[in-house]
Amino acid sequence: xxxxRIVREKPEYVKERVRLRGGDHWLLVDKVLECDExxxxxxxxxxxxxxxxxxxxxxxxxxxxxxxREEAEALKKRMGEVGDRIxxxxxxxxxxxxxxxxxxxxxxxxxxxGAPVGADDTANPVLRxxxxxxxxxxxxxxxxxxxxxxxxxxxxxxxxxxxxxIVYRGLGARLxxxxxxxxxxxxxxxxxYEETGVPFMVKRECMYGTGQLPKFEEDMYGLxxxxxxxxxxxxxxxxNLCREQILREADLxxxxxxxxxxxxxxxxxAGRENKGMIRVHQFDKVELVEICTPExxxxxxxxLTSHAESILKKLGLHYRVIELCTGDVGFSSAKTYDxxxxxxxxxxxxxxxxxxxxxxYQARRMKLRYxxxxxxxxxxxxxxxxxxxxxxxxxxxxxxxxxxxxSVRIPAALVPYFGAESITPRG
Numbered sequence: 001x002x003x004x005r006i007v008r009e010k011p012e013y014v015k016e017r018v019r020l021r022g023g024d025h026w027l028l029v030d031k032v033l034e035c036d037e038x039x040x041x042x043x044x045x046x047x048x049x050x051x052x053x054x055x056x057x058x059x060x061x062x063x064x065x066x067x068x069r070e071e072a073e074a075l076k077k078r079m080g081e082v083g084d085r086i087x088x089x090x091x092x093x094x095x096x097x098x099x100x101x102x103x104x105x106x107x108x109x110x111x112x113x114g115a116p117v118g119a120d121d122t123a124n125p126v127l128r129x130x131x132x133x134x135x136x137x138x139x140x141x142x143x144x145x146x147x148x149x150x151x152x153x154x155x156x157x158x159x160x161x162x163x164x165x166i167v168y169r170g171l172g173a174r175l176x177x178x179x180x181x182x183x184x185x186x187x188x189x190x191x192x193y194e195e196t197g198v199p200f201m202v203k204r205e206c207m208y209g210t211g212q213l214p215k216f217e218e219d220m221y222g223l224x225x226x227x228x229x230x231x232x233x234x235x236x237x238x239x240n241l242c243r244e245q246i247l248r249e250a251d252l253x254x255x256x257x258x259x260x261x262x263x264x265x266x267x268x269x270a271g272r273e274n275k276g277m278i279r280v281h282q283f284d285k286v287e288l289v290e291i292c293t294p295e296x297x298x299x300x301x302x303x304l305t306s307h308a309e310s311i312l313k314k315l316g317l318h319y320r321v322i323e324l325c326t327g328d329v330g331f332s333s334a335k336t337y338d339x340x341x342x343x344x345x346x347x348x349x350x351x352x353x354x355x356x357x358x359x360x361y362q363a364r365r366m367k368l369r370y371x372x373x374x375x376x377x378x379x380x381x382x383x384x385x386x387x388x389x390x391x392x393x394x395x396x397x398x399x400x401x402x403x404x405x406x407s408v409r410i411p412a413a414l415v416p417y418f419g420a421e422s423i424t425p426r427g
Contacts, residue, residue, distance in 0.1 A: 001104040001364045003379075007032055017110035020117055020326035028103050035100035042093040049082050049089070056082075105214060109361040111326040112335040118325030124338070125325075130309065131318040133342055134400050141345030142395040143276040145402055146172060149423050152277065164266070164281040166391070171423050175410075176284065178417035179390055179397075180259050183286040183311060187387050191307040193257035193288060198237035200260055201228050206240040209366035211332030211358075221263045230263035234287035235384045242291060243366035249373055252380065253292035253300055257387060260285065277391040278350065284390040288355075290383040291368070297357050297381035298335070305337045305355040308385045311393075312352070314413040317400055318342045320349055334359045341392065345399040350392040355385030 007014050011029055018026040056079050063072035116125055146152040151172025157165040168176050187193045204227050207213040212220060212232060221230040231237055238258050247254065262285050277283075288307060292300045305321070312319045324336040333356035340349035360379040363369070370380050401409040407424040415421055 001101075001361060002107055002110070003360065003364065004032070004036060004100070004104070007104075008036060014110060017113075018107060020111055020115075021108055021329070022119055022327045025107050028107050032100055032103045032107070035096045035103065039093050039096035039100060042089045042096065046086050046089040046093065049086050053079055053082050053086070105208065105365070108331045109211075109334050109358060111329055112357075115329065115335055116323060116325040117327075119327040121324075121328045123325040124322045124328055127321045127323055127337070129318075129320045130313065131316065133318045134344065136344045136400070136402060137404065139344035139347075139399060140402060141276070142343070142398045145345070145398045145408065146276075148406060148425060149408065150426055151175065151398075151423070154276070161281075164279070166277050166280055166283075175397075175418060175423070176390060176394065178414055178419075179393065180284060180286065182414055182417045183387060184257065184259055186311060186314065187257045187286065187288060187307060191255075191310065193255045193307075196238055196241065196256050196258045198231075198234060198241070198258050198260065200231050200237075200263075202231055202237050202240065203228060206236055206243070209240050209243055210236050210362050211330075211365065212236065215331055219265050221265060231260055232264050233262050233285060233386075234258040234260040235289060238287060238289040239291075239362060239382055239384065240366060242368050245368060246377065247291065247368075247370040247380070249293065249370055252370060253290050253296065256289045258287055258289075260287070262389075277395060278346075280391060286387045286390075288385045288387040291363075291370075291380050292383070293370070293372075294360065294378075294381050297359065297383065300381075301335060301337075301355065301357040301383055304383055304385050305339070308339055308353040308355055308387050311388050312339065312341060315397065315411040316413075317396055317411075319352075319396075324354075330354070330356060332356075332358050332361050334361070339388070341396040341400075343392075343396050343399045345402075346395070350396060352388040352392045352396070353386035356383060358382045358384075 002014065007029060011033060015026040015029045018029070056075055060072050060075050063075070116123060118124070150170055151168065153167040153169050157167040184195060188195045201223065204213065207220065207229055217226070220232055223229065238256050262283050264281060266279060266281060288304055290300055290304055319339055319341040322338050322340065324338060329336050336354055336356040338351050339353040341352045343350050359381055362382045363379045368380065369377050372378055398408055401411065403409055407422045409422050410418050410420060
């Protein structure tokens with residue numbers, strides 16, 4: 001959530017930055033300030049009354065010793081009224097603080113000052129293209145390729161789970177497993193991330209911590225009356241590994257990676273691209289998470305993005321990098337780069353990774369802090385990025401590496417994991 005001190009000291013600036021996202025979240029800023037004033041006013045009066053009660057307690061004792069019983073009894077009655085008032089002020093302050101926090105949880109992060117301004121994804125600038133777009137004569141899409149090669153079985157998935165699910169078969173399942181191991185090895189052995197194995201279900205407070213709740217609850221798979229959730233991304237359990245902790249600056253940056261399946265309802269996505277395995281309810285992903293000091297956050301975002309890009313470079317896949325504009329950047333993010341890989345069978349680029357810096361927004365929600373070299377307790381920055389999401393990487397690999405004879409070439413970097421240089425049509 002936003003730092004209340006910044007909201008208090010620079011309300012117009014906060015409203016201006018949040019307004020650039022579109023929508024009316026910026027209107028909540030004034031309501032936050034109203035709650036803040038109510039809370040602070042109640043706490044100030046409570047402190048003054050508490051001091052009066054403390055000093056009066058000593059005075060009552062002195063009066064009793066001096067035989068001034070009537071005065072002492074009158075003061076006792078007065079202190080009883082003060083005690084009732086303190087109790088009432090406690091309730092006012094507590095209610096105002098809770099309302100203030102609830103409002104802050106509903107205000108998105110402020111976009112980075114240098115973020116491109118725009119209303120939607122049409123305003124996202126392309127920063128760079130990497131690699132050559134492959135020349136594929138009469139490109140087939142991944143559904144046709146995978147069906148012909150016996151890699152995927154969408155009909156079986158529909159029978160057992162419904163639409164929006166995938167069954168991998170034979171070499172298709174091996175290819176998925178090979179990609180997961182390749183991604184994890186690259187990020188741990190080459191890029192320095194600590195591999196973690198995390199639960200695939202998380203508590204409700206963890207979803208609040210990384211910003212999925214309250215805004216995106218309808219997109220999530222909830223359990224036990226939504227007290228637990230299936231993970232929508234490994235970002236949630238991995239980042240929350242450090243919730244309510246005080247880290248040492250010497251241990252930063254803290255870099256972690258994990259493989260998890262991801263579960264999303266995709267509520268409200270009707271009409272969006274959902275052919276084959278491009279938009280599904282369950283998919284595999286390797287996630288990168290980093291916790292660092294505010295001074296290094298933006299440089300670390302560039303590094304993290306390069307680590308996600310390294311996967312596509314090693315596989316020899318053509319892709320581009322875009323920066324999200326203020327109207328398209330995620331709820332908790334201040335700055336995001338999307339990595340989009342070319343899919344010739346679709347005739348377009350597909351997002352395989354979003355790399356984001358959340359500033360201290362998530363850390364405040366998780367009560368995550370660190371102690372700097374001077375012993376001061378501070379709030380760190382958090383970052384994450386897909387390293388990468390498997391379905392669209394799988395799509396791009398099949399479509400970019402398809403051959404005229406119907407086979408699919410396996411990129412050299414993946415051959416040791418897959419165990420063959422190509423996938424050929426069945427006889």
